[in-house]
Structures are given as C-alpha cells and as structure tokens.
Amino acid sequence: MLFTVILYVAAAACLAVSFVKDRRKTRQALVKAWKAFERILPSILGILLLIGLLLAMLSPETISAVVGSESGVLGMAAASLAGSITLIPGFVAFPLAAALLSSGAGVMQIAVFISTLMMVGVATVPLEIQVMGRKATVARNALAFVFSYAVAFVIGAVMG
C-alpha cells in the first residue's frame, strides 16, 4: 500500500538525517527501537496465533450467514460481537462488507460490524493492558462497542 511506502521513506529519511547528525545517538535510537519491539513481541506473537484461530473458526462465510438479510437486532448483536473479536484488515473487510450489502445484508448490521471491527479489539486486549492498564483498556473497548451502535443508527438513518 502507498502509505506503507511513505512510512518507509519517512523512516529512512529521518534515520539518514539522524545518522549524519550524530552516529552515537542514531545507534542508541535503533537499540531503543529494538527494545520497544522486543518488549511487546511475546504478546504480538500470541495475538497472531489467536487471530489465526478466530479467522479459521469465524470465516467470512460464517459471518455472512449470520448478518444476512432480515437478521434484525439479533443480526446487529451478532455482527458487533463478530466485529469485536475478529481482526480482519481493512482491505479485506471493506470488500467483504460491500459484498454482504449487495447480497442483501442490512446497512446497520454492516455498519456496526465495520465499526466494532476497527475500534474494539478483544484479541488485542492483553497488549493494550500492557500499555494502558486494565481499567483504561476495558473502558475504551466498552465505550467503543456502545459507540459503534450509535454509528450504525446514524448510518442507518442517513443511508436508509
């Protein structure tokens, strides 16, 4: 993706400037970068395995069966739960959502699914707690979950 390329160019440029200005500090920065990554590495590896398990069990086909047409409030509840526990990258989720919409899924179900998918991360809670603490992590995820319903209702009103 273009932004990943921009990110690499930006990081490389900053690194080059830093290297020219002060080699010792640059070395120090790279050691810090590695340590910051190493600190969260065990959590990240665990999360990657968990995502794999969740995606294998909650396939797009399973999700589409649940939020299909006429699924109503129950469909929204299921969609928000699926969105909260799965971690599908955006470039997979948006085409999936578009496909579901064209095959008759409700726009509110899709909206709540997209919103929880992006904002609520049950699978990544261990890592979030490691940085933000238990209380802030629970609060942020719970608020984002409730907020996703508000998003869905507004989108339902605007699109419907």
Add this chain to the structure above:
Amino acid sequence: MKGWKLLKRYAFLLAMVVASAAVWIAAPDVGQKAAAAAWDNTLQLLSVVPPIFVLIGLLDVWVERRTMVRFMGGGSGIKGALIAFILGSATAGPLYIAFPVAAMLMKKGARLFNAFVFIGAWSTTKFPLLLFEASELGWRFMLTRFAVNIAGIVLIALVTEKLLSESDVAQIYARAEKTDA
C-alpha cells in the same frame, strides 16, 4: 528479569501455542486454516513494524520532552488534540501497534487525553483506509461514519480519561517510562 515476570510476559503466548496445537490435533483442517491466517497476518505486520519502531526510537532520542509537552502536553488544548488526530490517522498498520507508539508519546509528555485521541484515530479514521472505504461502500457511508467518528473519538477519550483515578494515570505514565526497558 525475575522468573515470574518472564512467565507473566510469556503466559499469553504459551496459552495460545497450546490452544493452537490442541485445535490442530483435534481438527487438522481448521488448524491448517488458522496457521495460514496467522502467517498472513504475520507478514502483514512485519511489513509495517520496521519503519514504525525506527520512528519510535528516533523520537525517543531526538525529541526533547519540552517540545512534546508544548505540542501535545497538558496546555496544548485543541491544537494538541488535532496533532494527535492527524498523527493517528496518517499511519499504516494494525491497532495493536498504536499502543507502543502512544506509550512513547506519553513518555515524552503528551497528555493522556491526546494519547486516547491518537489511539482512536489510528483505530478508525486512517486516511488511506477511508479512501478505500469510500470506493467500496460509497462516499456517503464513509463520510457519515467519519463525521460521527470524530465526535466519538473525542467523547471516548474524554470519558475514559474521566473514569481513571489519579493513581491509574500515574501507573500508565510509569509504564510508559519503561517502553524500551
């Protein structure tokens, strides 16, 4: 590092390895699918990890605390929140990479509210994804969600900050200090 601390750090990973192995043995086809999905996500993650962590390291070494306090600290007001919003939106990578970055911002003196705005923006208003969202689901869907999200990000940040006691906040900053320890 003390033994129990090491164990705590690896407990979740160990549990996931055991769970994955159990699934693989019980249902090899599901296990294979899980492994493929995990591998896909690993590759995707590895593609964004190097630049982001290099930037974290450079930020730590070069940006002075008072600079960060001026731009995103307690007195930075709307300007600070706006910077946090743009920083969070102009990135790539999954949400869980945002947490170590937020920790570094706080270590350098960013206000907690701005750290939450940063995380909120990273989670749901990433600019490159917005364009993609518009092309898949239409401009109306994307713009409505974007507008509601701006209010939501601020609201969630405000309420979360209000819910935390002084000692909760102190603990978060103490943890942020140890980002590279």
